[in-house]
Amino acid sequence: MGMMSVRIEGLDKLREAFKKAPDIVAGAFREAIGKAIFGLEAAAKPITPIDTGFLRNSMASEIFATQLGGQIINTAPYASYVHEGTTSWPLNISPRNSNTVRQFFLKAVEMTEADRNQLWQRAADKVTQALAT
Numbered sequence: 001m002g003m004m005s006v007r008i009e010g011l012d013k014l015r016e017a018f019k020k021a022p023d024i025v026a027g028a029f030r031e032a033i034g035k036a037i038f039g040l041e042a043a044a045k046p047i048t049p050i051d052t053g054f055l056r057n058s059m060a061s062e063i064f065a066t067q068l069g070g071q072i073i074n075t076a077p078y079a080s081y082v083h084e085g086t087t088s089w090p091l092n093i094s095p096r097n098s099n100t101v102r103q104f105f106l107k108a109v110e111m112t113e114a115d116r117n118q119l120w121q122r123a124a125d126k127v128t129q130a131l132a133t
Contacts, residue, residue, distance in 0.1 A: 017131045024130045029068055032123035036116045037061045037070040044072070044108035049082055049095035072105070 008014075041061045048056045058076035063069075074083075083103055085091035091102050101107050 021127075021131060025127050026068060028123040028126040028130070029120075030063070032119040033068060033070050034063045036112070036119050037063060037072060039112050039115055039119075040105075040108050041072050043111050044104045047099070047101050047107055048104040049100040049102065050097055055079060055082060074105075 038061055041059055045056055045059060048059070050056055055074065055076045055078070058079065059072065059074050061070065061072050064071075081089070082095075083105060085102065093102075095102060
């Protein structure tokens with residue numbers, strides 16, 4: 001039986017890159033998630049219905065420290081009723097201010113889709129570049 005020998009050049013470099021991969025991926029995507037979350041909040045605020053301003057001012061963003069992710073919340077007790085409608089105030093009833101929309105979070109997600117896709121692509125490119133060097 002014959003014997004074959006394979007030598008891979010740069011194997012040490014590849015091993016080192018793979019050791020760093022989890023931190024590189026987490027860093028690139030944590031940055032993208034943060035920008036996406038704050039971009040969504042920035043898009044949602046101006047289209048949030050306004051009466052006293054409490055609903056708009058009750059919006060807050062958070063980036064999770066221990067996992068990849070984040071959230072935008074609205075702590076106004078009536079936020080979900082405005083956003084989702086009720087039997088006495090269904091979604092087909094528009095807000096008083098014509099520059100705002102009832103489903104402000106949903107609309108913000110739709111408005112920022114292209115921006116978020118670019119953020120994910122840039123994060124993936126950063127990971128690829130970091131692992132290749």
